[in-house]
Amino acid sequence: MLDGWYCRSLANQEDGAIKDEPPSDDEPAQPARDRVPPISRGAAPASSSSVSAGLGAGETDFKERYKNLKKKLKFLIYENEYFQDLLHTNQRRLLKVSRDRTFLLDRLLVYEKPAKDSSDSDATDSSDSEPASTSGVAGGSQTSKDAIRRKHKDKGAPGIPGVPPHMPTVGAPRGRRRKILTGMLPANHGIPAIAAKKQLTATVSPSQQPPQLQTAPKDVSPGLSQAEIARQLQERRPTPLELLSPECTSATVPTTMLSDESPSKCYPNESLQHLMEDDSHSHEVAAEECVPMEYTS
């Protein structure tokens, strides 16, 4: 970056020289002299800065750490010496106390032995003291047992509240858990039953949708051909006659049989009769209407 900057400065100076050359010949000598100082100035600070940066980085990293570690080491050595002295003093103290203890025990044994052997007042005193010590020992054991029991109770206590969230019922948890698990099974069975019902409803709904679609094309197809239109008109005409009088119906029936009309005409009459007999079966009517279409084709 610095080199680029110096190059630009040199370029600017050269431009200045070029501009100054045409007016007079004495001026070119001055820019040549001016060129030398910036080069020397630029080189020295760059090298010094790089050297100082390198030295500083290295020295700060290791030299300072070395100094700090020396201080720390000194402190640790002093601390170690202190602990060593403390250890020795405590050891001596321990030896002293242990010596005193052994001495006193030896003295006590001298008094205790004859007290145990003889049945004098000393013996009674010793017997009084012994049960006290034994009672103390028993008390300690009892306290330990009580502590153990408390621990067991404490262990039991968290177990009890744990049961209700899992099993609301109370009593023998294993047996009732099994029963409830068996009870849960029908609930699980019930859920798939409900799912089955949902599936049935799902199956029903798509079955209902297709007939709606099927009805639409039927409405469109009759309008296409003129013959079909004529048939519809013929079908419409007899209906009021049949409704008005039943005799007309009987008259029309034999007339058809006697007249021996074409089979195409016979079929619409039959379709009308079916309509009279079974009005609820719209699907069958639709199916019958399809048949004549086929004959015409």
Added chain:
Amino acid sequence: MLLNKKELMYKQLVEKLYDRCQRIQAENERCVMRVNGIKKIVRRRNHDVELLKRRLDKHGDDWRSVPMEAPHPKGKTEQKRRGPKPKNKQAADETGAPGSEPGPNTPAARKPRKQKAKQAPINPNPVIAPPHQQPQPPLLT
């Protein structure tokens, strides 16, 4: 190059000092643990001593007036238990022994004298050898 050498030197020194610091720190921790343990034991022993004192007082014993004769041999045993001091005591015993017992003095004194006497005759042998070798050339001539 010089800068790199200095950096490497400082780096090595730093590593060595760090290791040494770690070791001393660990040793300090161990000492602290030992001191705590010993203090605990001392506390228990003091409790036992108090109980024994009460019991003896009930019996009416004059344990306080008993003279302190026993600690002398125990003191020696204590010193023997320690590492550096028994060596010092052994050296003291060796120095004290010649003054107290004249019998063992004589063999101790004789042994170094014999060694010195042995060393004395060995020295003249190499001295004599070179003059024998020197006159041989003139005889040949």
